[in-house]
Every structure is written in C-alpha cells, then in structure tokens.
Amino acid sequence: MSSSLARSRNNTFSSLEIERDADWRSDTATINARLRNDAARFLLLRDDGRALVAAHRQSLRGLDRSEFVRRGGTELATTYLGRTGGHDWFVWRQSDAAADEVAAELGGAFADLRSAGMTLDAVDAGLFAYARAIINWQERTRYCSVCGSPVQLESAGHRAKCTNPQCGTEHFPRTDPAMIVVVSCGDACLLGRQASWPPGRYSALAGFVEPGETLEAAVRREVFEEAGVHVVDCDYHSSQPWPFPSSIMLGFTARADDPTIRLGPELEDARWFSASQMVEELASGKLLMPSPLSVSYRLVEHWLRRTAGIELDTLTREDPLRQAARR
8 A cells, every 4th residue: 555655645746855954044145045056947927927947848947157147137037946956946927928928039938837737747747847836925015014124035945934024924925725535425425516527527625734633634625515425534635736726636535334425616516426427427528527637537546446446547538638738
C-alpha cells in the first residue's frame, strides 16, 4: 500500500523538490550573491500570471543571469524561490508588453498554470505553481490589514512589513486549507456537480476548512451541507498545492452508512456511482471525470482501483483541458 507521501507526489504541482533556504532569505548579501551567480535562473511571469515556457511548451524557459541583465532585470524586481536542479530560482515579474518582447527575442511562448500543469514535467509544474502562489499573495498584500498603511516586501519577497512605525506588523504568505473527499457507501462512491460545469462532469465534494475546525470535521460538515449525507469516518489520502489563488487541497476518503441524499444549495446534482455504472457511463460519454490536473481525479482513481481493481486512466476519454494544453 502506498504512503500519503507517494500519493501526494502523484498529484499535479506536488513533486517539486526544492531547498527554500528560509533561514537566510533576509540576508540581503547572500541573496544578491545568488542573484549574481551563474547558477541563477529567472522565471518570467507576465502581469496576467502566465509564465515563459519553451516553444515546445514542455519545459519552463528560465532566463540565465546574462539574459536577465541584458533585458533590464534588477535585483529589486525579483522574488527568491529556492535552489533546485543546481540552480537558484527567482521570479521576475514584467508587464505583458515587456514580457512579450522577451519571449519574441528568446523564441519562447507563454502558458497559464492550468494548461502548464498538463504539459510541463513535475518539477517545472511545481516551480510554476510555487511562483504563482507567492506572487498571488504579494498582489493581495499591499496594505496592512491592521492599520491600512502600505507594506514593504522583505525576506526576498516572503514577508511584508507595515511601513507605519507605530504598527510595524509583519505579514506572511497565506495558504487556505480546503478539504476534498470521495465518500463511499457499500460498493458506490458519492460525486457531485455544479451547474456551471460541462454536461456530465461529476467530481469529489470539496469545501474550505473554517476557523476552529479540524480537517475531519470539515469533511463531515461539507458533505452534509452539500449532499445531506452523514460521514461516519474518514482518512487522509494526499495533498496538492492549488494556487487559484492561495489554497492547498487536502484529499480524503470517507465512508457513510446511509446513502440517502438531501441535496443542498451548492450543487446541481449528487449521485452514488457503482464501479460498473462508472465504467458504463464513461464508455458512453454520459459521465465525465474531473481533469487529471486535480486531486479529485486521483481520489476517484484510488476508489476505483481499491473497489474494482480498475485503472481510471484506461476508461477516461481525452479531457478537454488536456486537449487545449496540447494545442
């Protein structure tokens, strides 16, 4: 049986192995030395959040130190991510127009995070997700939430300090925990759909963890609120960074002893699917799975493998998101 560590590494954006070097982010001399070293690489982000990738769209197109300097890059315009693959990675944020000029000169292209998650290798996808998460926080943390004064970024972009001397509150990147769960009852699993989704698409139930709430309590509450089903126990499966804009998805499996559904206001529909029903409806095109980009897919995959010994990848049709990413 695989561990939660192995299961998490199978999730998109979750396989990045990086030395974040948090202990010396505030050491300006060390940061500047890393910036000026030949090992430095710069992940270019447009203002719209898309990253520079190679023309074939299968890897990030990081700029080396000389490319960064020639195109006007400065130390003040970067955020440090960490060291991986023998390189120190920094985020370089540029306006859409300026970034497009760089891409034209280097022969690269731009990709959004969702499509990149389907085409980049695991390390590059994780690095892009990390960059988006820290930039998303910076964009949303321009003023002190205590006194309303402007904040100044410190610690290589990982801390924001209030500029009001009478306040001086320090702010740190936030991550919003959200649970996502596949509930089983007998030989069936519970999936739901929102009205805005493509016809036939069903997914695991999900929701944000509230203050003062355990993860297990959030699983029980959300399943009951959305589908009226009482969860009697649950177990952790895996996790996935989800910077849209600042979440981490915490995957669970759970069990109910009563299949009665009382639909709440958040879902258009919720259904119990047996393995045979899932196989039949996937084959006919009546049922669409969540994208493999999401941990929801992995939770359904886990349930189907354990329940019927069937691999979900052998059943799913080409996902529209995957098709779009390959264009």
